[in-house]
Amino acid sequence: MSFDGIVTRSVTYDLQQKLLSGRIVKIHQPYKTELVITIRTRGKNYTLFLSANPSFSRFHLTNEKYANPQEPPMFCMLLRKHLEGSILENIEQKGLERIVTFSFKGKNELGDVSYKTLIIELMGRHSNILFINQDDNKIIDSIKHIPPSLSSYRTVLPGQLYKDPPYLDKLNPLEVSEDELLKKLNFNEGKMEKQILNTFSGLSPQIIEEILKKEKFANRDTLPNAFLETLAPVKEHRYEPQMISNGSETFSVIDLSHKKGDRTIFNSVHEMLDRFFYGKAERDRVKQQAQDLEKFLRNEYNKNKKKIKKLEKTLTDADKAQKQQRFGELLTAHMHEVKEGDEYVTVTDYYDPEQNTVQIPLDPRKSPSDNAQLYFKRYHKLKNSVKVVTEQIEKTKEELMYLDQVIQQVENASPKDIEDIREELAEEGYIKRRIQKKQKKKQDKPVLDQYISSEGIDILVGKNNKQNEYLTNRFARQNDTWLHTKDIPGSHVVIRSEEFNEVTLVEAAKLAAYFSKSRHSSQVPVDYTLIRHVKKPSGSKPGYVTYDQQNTLFVTPSEDLVLTLRKK
Structure with a gap:
């Protein structure tokens, strides 16, 4: 992938045809390094997206919807103050460099005409968006500040003169003979x-x-x-x-x-x-935002895998219970042959069809009778532990399934989903609840991802356990169709209709496969059944259900299909 000078030229040229003379209607800053500007021209609204993300810096028109923070950042408020209502007069690329200037004409607080410039520099981790006063070429503010301690070449701080980035002395390849x-x-x-x-x-x-x-x-x-x-x-x-x-x-x-x-x-x-x-x-963004969460979940997952190995070893040891019982009974039968202080005794093994002898280890500090009782105690202890260990193994396997599910949800989460996942883990006692400066109003109804099939049927997807539980246990109707990847962590998917054709069923199955751990696999098995056959066992982990009377489809996930079906 490469957002190079040629792509920059293509975007700039198209924006010149569409946006010039447009009026700035709205400005939002959904994330720290990104701006969304709504421009109205020729009776139509255009959404311009500008990003100084170190890995995905870019600018272009977008149809995507971006959630806005409750409190806009200072840079966003500054742009609103100076640019909302202004006219976009010019868009210009510097040669074939990845530097583009947006020039605006507006009015200041006194009603005088003022000219401002927004410059986007697409330079990987050095990408930036700067707001410049055209009169004196001074920086009003920038989305990233660069003090002298970080760069000896140029300082990017409010009040400083704007200076071009370094290394712009290359030739424009479109102008050479x-x-x-x-x-x-x-x-x-x-x-x-x-x-x-x-x-x-x-x-x-x-x-x-x-x-x-x-x-x-x-x-x-x-x-x-x-x-x-x-x-x-x-x-x-x-x-x-x-x-x-x-x-x-x-x-x-x-x-x-x-x-x-x-x-x-x-x-x-x-x-x-x-x-x-x-x-x-x-x-x-999710990877950065949830780095600590993912690390914690993977550590917990690995701990439980090791725990199962230890428990299975304990279960193997418990299988030796019969041997302990046999030694105790043989000692009791041959008590007269055992002397105090013996470290072992060799006796005939009555349990052996060939009546071979067997050597039984003894504790020389104990009497023959106490040694026999010791073997019986070990027998009963091991016998009783089998049931306990078996139960622990089952619980640990359930824990592994749950952690695997949450890890998959973190990998497929949007930034807004991460807080739901954190809250769920806090409720389940895995992590401490974060102290919030302002207690946000609890949302009773999680927001579900909505899709529309080719025949116009609503398909709903839960992206985390809170959404899954709400979708399956509260929102869906008894005769709606429920889908989930077979024995694979993934999302709950519901077709919101009793009547639909096979096309809708296959599309819903592909959504279930895409929002699962097998997103990048082919021929993913997806079970489907009616909601009435899906049950949540009492006391089970969030998002866990059992179901019956299911059928199975094998489908290959497609990101293009997800984009096509997504409800705008």
């Missing part, structure tokens, strides 16, 4: 990929690979033509947004003929980016 290209590259030096990367701006390794593979040999005669031919669509704004899947996914706005795999062509670069980044940044 064939002769200039030949002068800049040393064909005797080799390492042509590195030379092109260090000489020209905005080119990702995959674009350079496309250039070099247009001809079998990159030499003075073939390279210039391949270079100019590859970049011609970019220069002329002829884009072909596409995603290529071949085990991993990549995206591009021009055709990458050297890349093998399944291609999906999109109507716009925004649609492509929305699809590619769907869930990726969210899962990254």
